[in-house]
Amino acid sequence: MSSLVSNALKRSLGPVRALLFFAVVAIAGLPPAPAQAQSYAFSSVQVEGNQRIETGTILTYLGFGRGETISAGELNAAIQRIRETGLFETVSATPRGNTLVITVDEYPTISRINFEGNSRLSDEDLAPIVRSQPRRVYSPAQAEADTAAIVQAYADQGRINATVTPRIIARSDNRVDLVFEVFEGGLTEVERISFVGNRNYSDRRLRRVLETKQAGLLRALVQRDTFIADRIGFDQQVLTDFYRSRGYVDFEVLNVDVSLTRGRDAYLITFNVQEGQQFRVGDVQVTSDLTEADPLDFESALRLRSGVVYSPTLIERDIARLERLAIQKGLNFVRVDPRISRNDRDLTLDVDFALVRGDRIFVERIDIEGNTTTLDRVVRSQFDVVEGDPFNPRQIRQSAERIRALGFFGNVDVNAREGSSPDQVVIDVDVDEAPTGSLSFGGNYSTDTGFSLLASYNQRNLLGRGQALAFDLQWNADAQNVGFDFLEPRLLGRDLRFGLGIDYRQTDNQGETLYDTRTAGFRPSLSFPVSENGRLQVYYEFDYADLYNIDPSSSALIQADEGAVGTNSLGYGYSFDTRRSGLNPNAGVLFRFGQQFGFGDSNFIKTSAEITAQTLALNEEVTLRATLEGGALQYSDGQSRITDRYFLGSNIMRGFQPGGIGPRDTGTEEALGGNYYAVARLEAEFPLGLPEEYGITGGVFLDHGSLWDIGRATGGSVEYNDYTPRTIAGVSIFWTTPIGPLRFNFTEPLDVQPNDRTKSFDLTISTEF
Known part of the structure; x- marks a missing residue:
């Protein structure tokens, strides 16, 4: 129941x-x-x-x-x-x-997309970031993803407090406007960069290596540095390169701690490093696994010497030298294998450059993409190889660096991939064009010339041909300059530079002198390398000089030079520079020597020479520079005019006004210039103990030199016509500002002549806007 x-x-x-x-x-x-x-x-x-x-x-x-x-x-x-x-x-x-x-x-359809509140990033900057599109269906998920992408774009610009709010505005026919309301916020700066584990180099020295800079109290007024996360990886690499190029082969960045301050308005960055020991080069030799390659033939090409601080850069340069020598000897597919033996007891590294047989791989072709303006041949000219040549990875890396150094591209990727067969490779070159032209207006101030207005047009990649064109105009109360320069860097497809310079200058120096001048010049030239660090230039020059509007009370020697003269000359100039390619990364030498031979109405030889040495001392905190410079103007037919002679200003010998040193008319006290000059400059630049972010350093200098001989019989009417040395000492303050580097020189004459015109202060500033 x-x-x-x-x-x-x-x-x-x-x-x-x-x-x-x-x-x-x-x-x-x-x-x-x-x-x-x-x-x-x-x-x-x-x-x-x-x-x-x-x-x-x-x-x-x-x-x-x-x-x-x-x-x-x-x-x-x-x-x-x-x-x-x-x-x-x-x-x-x-x-x-x-x-x-x-x-x-x-879901509604998006009618249009707008951005509101943005100024630091324009609509054109933000539009490619957003994946929502007009005439497509509105998706809340995609709008949120677009919001996150915009916030990240601002974070990459150093504005981590930026906020973005997506809003929709209803329209008819089930359509909406998608609006991203942006609050950009302020820049988030790097308040402090510090290091842990560094014993040999100070925090100050290491900060100069990094791309990221820190901002301080004073610097916030004149220059702001923002935090960009992508820079940290680059900073770790350049820090590693800095140490290893100085022999610290075991150097390692253990970690980088990045944190926000309590107010979330600045970053604190700490690099935790492990330096290790510094190694020097021990024994250096060349060995060969190939019967056709005699090591003795290659040893003379080595520049690396025992006892110098070990640097991978030096090894790479010697490898490149040996491989080039092998090609010159007709030995293809020879690879140089550096074999490093470590001696921890005496902290040395023995280097054995072994000549071995490389893979038989050829270059099938070179593909270039992304060069919408620059011609293919400009990019190809940076390669030492062409289709059909043996493939050398080192040459390809060096070619990639040369392409980047052109400055024509924002990004350059060079990669090799297998071609139509295993023994063929295709080299892919992907580039992104960057702006190469500029039109600028600016100002220049010097205690010598006062304030000047500047206008210039520069194009470093004319019509995509890799040529350079520059036009400059400078005007002040006493002088007007116009200059035109053209450069073809690879004439006939070789490392042969053709240059053409045209200039015109007019002076109205009634405030300083009792005459006016007009000068013009025309100068075509060719230059080419003659060694790894040396370059030779040859040129023809036509000079026109007109001396006019001479005051009757002016010196008789100046009045005798009145009129216009045209001069033809041929010349050459040699330069040798090891400041970036020498064995010592902290030292370098620059040497210049040139001669100009006048012919036609005036036969003369004008000789100039300069040698500068620079080194870093006291753990690279102090920069020492020494320069010896001189010039000689000798006439075999005729005599020099005042427009031909040297005049020493503060750019050559500090502490003097323009025309303040050298031969002078005893009656009018006018400067006459000189046919000879020689100057020695010694200088040291060092930190002042101020926070590095202020950009202020100090210096001391000593200049010793003279300007003499006007090259004609004077009958006692000229004083200081013989070699009469002067000595000037001084201190400098260097200040790096957004409007340009400022240098303040305070000078004290130690040995000058009574009628010399000295000055105790000098300021130089240059900027463009």
Whole structure:
């Protein structure tokens, strides 16, 4: 009896349970299913609510056909696939007998995209970052992703407090405007950069190596440095290169700690480093695994010597020299394998340059992409190899560096991949063009010439040919200059530079002298390398000089030079520079020597020479410089005019006004210039103990030299016509500012002549805006 009652209750409650089940399913938006059934078969599917999306497109996401039996789970999965398309705000399904009714509510279409509140990044900068597009369906998920991308773009600019809010504005026909409201915030600077584990070099010295700079109290007023996360990896690499180029082969950056200050308005960066010991070069030799390559023939090409501080750069340079020598000897596929033996007891590294057989791989072709302006031949000219030559990875790396050094491209990627066969490679060069022209207007101030206005146009890649064109105009109260320069860096496809310079200068020096001048010059030239660090230039020059408007009270020697004279000359100049390629990364030498030979109406020889040595001392905290400079003007026919002679200003010998040193008319006290001069300059630059971020350093200097001989019989009317040395000492303050580097010189004459015109202070500033 009890079982019968139980079964009766179940039968009576069955319809109620079924109704409750369908009600719950409808509320949840799931397809209803009979309480006792687990499968469906629909003869038709009806879609409601779609306006832009075709019904057929929606049906393709179902995954089942008409009359096909499916389970409730499969039906749920089909509806979920429609939701995941991102085209609909809501999706629901309702079985109506043998018909499945799918109801959708479409997302609106984006009419347009706007940015508001942005100034540091323009609309053109932000538009490529956003992936939402007009005339596409609006997606909240994509709008959030676009918001995050914009915030990251500002963070990369050092504005980590920037916020972006996406908003939609409803329009007719189910369209919306998508607006990104931007609050840019302020720059987040690097407040402090510190180092842990550095014993041999101070924090101050290491900060100068890094690309990232720190900002301080004073620097916040004149120059702001922001934090960019991508720079940290680069800073680690340049820090490693700095140490290893100085023999610290075990140097390692253990970690970099980057944290925000409590106010979240600045970063604190700490580099944790491990220096290790400094190694020097031990024994150096060349060995050969090849019968055709005699080591004795290659040893003379080495520049590395025992006892110098070990540097990977020096090894690379000698490897390049040996490989070039092998090619010159007709030995292809010779690879130089540097074998380093470590001697921890005496902290030396023995270097064995082993000549081994390289893989027989050839260059199939060189593909260049991305150069929309620069011609292919400009890029190809930086390669030492052409199609069909043996492949040398080192040469390719060096070529990539030369392409980057052109300054024509913002990014340069050079990679090698396998060609049509295993023994062929294809070199891919991908570049991004960068701006190479500039039009600028600016100002220049000097205590010698006062304030000058400047205008210039410069193009470093004229018409994509790699040529340089410059036009400069300078004007002040006493002088006007116009200059034009053109440079073809690879004439006839070789490392042969052709230059053309044209200039015009007019002076109105009534305040300083009693005459005016007009000068013009025309100078074509050719220059080419003669050694690894040496270069030779040859040129022709035509000079026009007109001396006019001479005051009657001026010196008779000056009045005798009145008039215009044209001069033809041929000349050469030799330069030798090891400041970036010598054995010592902290020292270098620059040597220049040149002669100019006049012919025609005036026969003369003008000789100039300069040698400068620079080194870093006291753990590279102090920079020492020494310069010896001189010139001689000798006439075999005729005599020099005042427009031909040397005049020493503060750019050559500090502490004197223009024309303040040298031969002078005893009656009028006018400066006459000289045919000879010689100057020695000694200088030291060092920190002043101020925070490095201020950009202020100090210096001391000593200048000793003379200007003499006007080259004609004077009869006692000229004083200081013989070699009469002067000595000037002084202190300097160097200040790096956004408007340019400033140098303040305070001088004290130690040995000068009574009629010399000295000055105790000199300031030089140059900028463009």
